[in-house]
Amino acid sequence: MSDLLDDPARAHDGNGTDGSGTAGDAMDVILAQWAQERPDLDCSPMGVIGRVSQLQREVFLAQRGTFARHGLDAPSFDVLAALRRAGEPYQLTPTALMRTALVTSGAITQRLDRLEEKGLITRGRSEADGRAVVVTLTDAGRTALDAALPDHLETERGMLAALSPEERTQLAELLRRWLISLGRVPGGTPDPS
Amino acid sequence: MSDLLDDPARAHDGNGTDGSGTAGDAMDVILAQWAQERPDLDCSPMGVIGRVSQLQREVFLAQRGTFARHGLDAPSFDVLAALRRAGEPYQLTPTALMRTALVTSGAITQRLDRLEEKGLITRGRSEADGRAVVVTLTDAGRTALDAALPDHLETERGMLAALSPEERTQLAELLRRWLISLGRVPGGTPDPS
DNA sequence: GGTCGGTCTCTCAGAACTAAGGTGTCCGGT
């Protein structure tokens, strides 16, 4: 009875292989629990969506370590990378950064505050539009990003190392089709409806 | 020149279909930009990992709407679902909840505070272990969860609607293999090394 | 030339989390 108070995930064999030949992941345990408690519901969508959430978390944690080695964090890297990708002269407006980073304007303001404080970007008013601000990557900012980028890619490559090149391609293509099906086309502003 | 200050994603065709038969997603644009600016780097891992991050965000936003319709939010649902999955008598310790939710103990304390305030769970001291707390789902908590769960599943199903059953299975299996390869076996505590 | 809706950035309060540390409890060795 008190077994139920333990972590339910521990109720499973930690390393054994069952008849099907593979150990399960955390989502297998959860799906088995739902099948037990609510056999009337088809919980199969969780098998995809729950794993995406878990993987995103693993990715985030791994990336954080990489960024920290370069004195950065994920939000900062996000902004620096967007400016770097834009190409010479490495300039974007806060609104453009807001759209690529998928965060609110308030979040961008704060990110830019932090980056400006560290001397990685500069803010200047736009000549063409009195409301707009022009964010420019400094030499220090470009240097920091170019130093972090290969390490970042190596971290990502390492996370995918267990999948074969064919599996990686297949996965990227499935995720791409899924993303497109959700109607998030590039540059599309959030649908107000 | 000032075009570069606009959202770079807008530089792409928004809705057209090219020769390959599909419009691109946001990650296609980013990969094209990197290929332009840093042709020396192989950015293909981003094609998988960047899309996982974006999809997780879409999933999170869609789920939030569903939870709100039932007076809940994602953290609350997470805890209630873990208790519900545990089966009769719907009890777990904060430590067990911490492990399944993959958050810190402080976060669980706060989640439980909110849920206790709303009467969806109760906290009692364990008889077997004086340090431990026993969290129990109340009738109201179980009712709230059982009402939200089908709606939640319907939301997830809707998000996957564009993929065929075969694609969904294939995707779940790829994600499962990937997750297992990262060493996150069920019940595994975070590796201290 | 003036007006008015829309846009751009910033500000502020509040939500939720992490990291670090505190208190109380358990348990194995002496």
Added chain:
DNA sequence: ACCGGACACCTTAGTTCTGAGAGACCGACC
């Protein structure tokens, strides 16, 4: 019986985001 390490939960400070809204500015229209 006692002591010290391990454990369970809570507390607090600090971080980053969202949501709502203010102030300035643009451009089209009258």
